Amino acid sequence: MLTNLNINPQRLWDSLMETAKFGGTVKGGIKRLTLSDEDKKVRDWFKAQCEALGCTVTVDEVGNMFAVRPGRNNELPPIAMGSHLDTQPTGGKFDGVLGVLGALEAMRTMHEQGYETNAPVEIVNWTNEEGSRYAPAMLASGVFAGVFTPQYAYERTDRDGVTFLDELERIGYRGVEKAGAHKFQAMFELHIEQGPILEDEKKMIGVVTGVQGMRWYEVTVTGQDAHTGATPMYLRKNALLGAARIIEAVDAVGQKHQPGVATVGLIENKPNSRNVVPGEVFFTIDLRHPDEEVLEVMEKEFRAALEDILPAMKLIYDEKRIWNSPAVKFAPELIECVEHGAEKAGFAMRKMVSGAGHDAAYIARVAPTTMIFVPCEGGLSHNEGESTSFDECAAGAQVLLNAVIEHDRRLA
Numbered sequence: 445m446l447t448n449l450n451i452n453p454q455r456l457w458d459s460l461m462e463t464a465k466f467g468g469t470v471k472g473g474i475k476r477l478t479l480s481d482e483d484k485k486v487r488d489w490f491k492a493q494c495e496a497l498g499c500t501v502t503v504d505e506v507g508n509m510f511a512v513r514p515g516r517n518n519e520l521p522p523i524a525m526g527s528h529l530d531t532q533p534t535g536g537k538f539d540g541v542l543g544v545l546g547a548l549e550a551m552r553t554m555h556e557q558g559y560e561t562n563a564p565v566e567i568v569n570w571t572n573e574e575g576s577r578y579a580p581a582m583l584a585s586g587v588f589a590g591v592f593t594p595q596y597a598y599e600r601t602d603r604d605g606v607t608f609l610d611e612l613e614r615i616g617y618r619g620v621e622k623a624g625a626h627k628f629q630a631m632f633e634l635h636i637e638q639g640p641i642l643e644d645e646k647k648m649i650g651v652v653t654g655v656q657g658m659r660w661y662e663v664t665v666t667g668q669d670a671h672t673g674a675t676p677m678y679l680r681k682n683a684l685l686g687a688a689r690i691i692e693a694v695d696a697v698g699q700k701h702q703p704g705v706a707t708v709g710l711i712e713n714k715p716n717s718r719n720v721v722p723g724e725v726f727f728t729i730d731l732r733h734p735d736e737e738v739l740e741v742m743e744k745e746f747r748a749a750l751e752d753i754l755p756a757m758k759l760i761y762d763e764k765r766i767w768n769s770p771a772v773k774f775a776p777e778l779i780e781c782v783e784h785g786a787e788k789a790g791f792a793m794r795k796m797v798s799g800a801g802h803d804a805a806y807i808a809r810v811a812p813t814t815m816i817f818v819p820c821e822g823g824l825s826h827n828e829g830e831s832t833s834f835d836e837c838a839a840g841a842q843v844l845l846n847a848v849i850e851h852d853r854r855l856a
């Protein structure tokens with residue numbers, strides 16, 4: 445059995461540059477909206493490349509593509525590697541694309557070396573990760589994970605009123621297989637970090653342990669508008685003062701529960717006049733933490749602060765949680781495979797939690813999943829100037845291959 449498989453960095457880079465032409469922009473980015481003609485072109489290209497390696501390519505009812513390479517034991521569910529080929533309207537060349545083409549490079553390397561895995565190995569291209577043409581983001585991986593129904597996806601419309609279903613059929617990528625019916629035993633998603641940490645710490649690989657949870661709230665504090673000159677201090681119901689004390693309390697919650705973060709980023713003071721005691725204030729709260737239980741505690745503490753501070757000041761308040769995106773913890777055994785894979789290749793790494801959403805966050809609900817991050821210049825993404833170097837792309841694909849092989853060996 446071969447023990448060292450090395451990906452071909454030039455071949456990977458050439459594929460990145462070749463597919464960047466499908467929707468390429470003058471500023472060097474890509475505009476490849478989901479289910480557009482450009483998306484069809486890159487899908488056709490991807491399918492042909494996988495078939496040339498002896499893979500069988502299937503498509504499910506929401507257009508997710510699966511390219512399977514058989515293993516020794518095809519009773520075992522495949523080991524998946526995947527991300528997305530769609531981009532933002534002014535997207536870069538690496539967001540999502542690196543995850544699919546890095547997987548293709550890993551597959552090509554195994555094929556070229558005649559490396560036989562125990563389980564089948566496959567590449568997945570998830571439909572509409574970006575959500576810029578059809579909101580919400582991560583739509584088809586969400587359908588796959590049972591978060592949305594296929595019908596819900598079909599009915600999404602773009603700005604021109606064209607439905608997801610019409611476009612899916614038009615480009616010929618509405619498959620027959622039920623979304624979610626295609627089983628795999630693990631999924632590894634290689635992705636650019638989209639943040640500044642790896643670059644700042646000069647680390648090549650981010651071993652991603654999860655995706656942080658996020659909760660958004662809206663609060664309205666009501667007191668009473670009153671004349672600043674004629675209303676004595678002891679008779680005031682100052683909504684802005686109440687909000688100020690809550691903002692301090694929210695910050696204290698974040699300080700106490702680091703690496704969690706707590707922010708009031710938007711505030712509207714009424715009537716916002718220099719000689720009126722403010723009678724009403726609206727503000728937002730954004731709480732985030734990698735651990736759902738801690739997030740729960742953070743929520744309790746900020747609500748307790750509302751209860752302690754505001755009624756005592758003769759202020760009333762209204763509070764609503766308007767968004768809840770649960771924290772995701774990736775599979776420890778897969779995280780270990782990534783760590784070993786990076787170690788074996790000799791790359792500096794750090795564990796980290798993703799601040800952004802990814803297909804992997806939904807897939808983690810139905811199968812063991814993890815992610816590998818590589819740096820991107822200045823942390824810049826969703827931008828035509830998005831840049832990940834030749835070496836960084838190669839490092840990511842190598843660690844992806846190493847991790848898949850390690851996981852596969854454990855099946856023997």
Ligand SMILES: [Zn+2]
Pocket residue numbers: 528539540573635
């Ligand atoms: Zn992405």
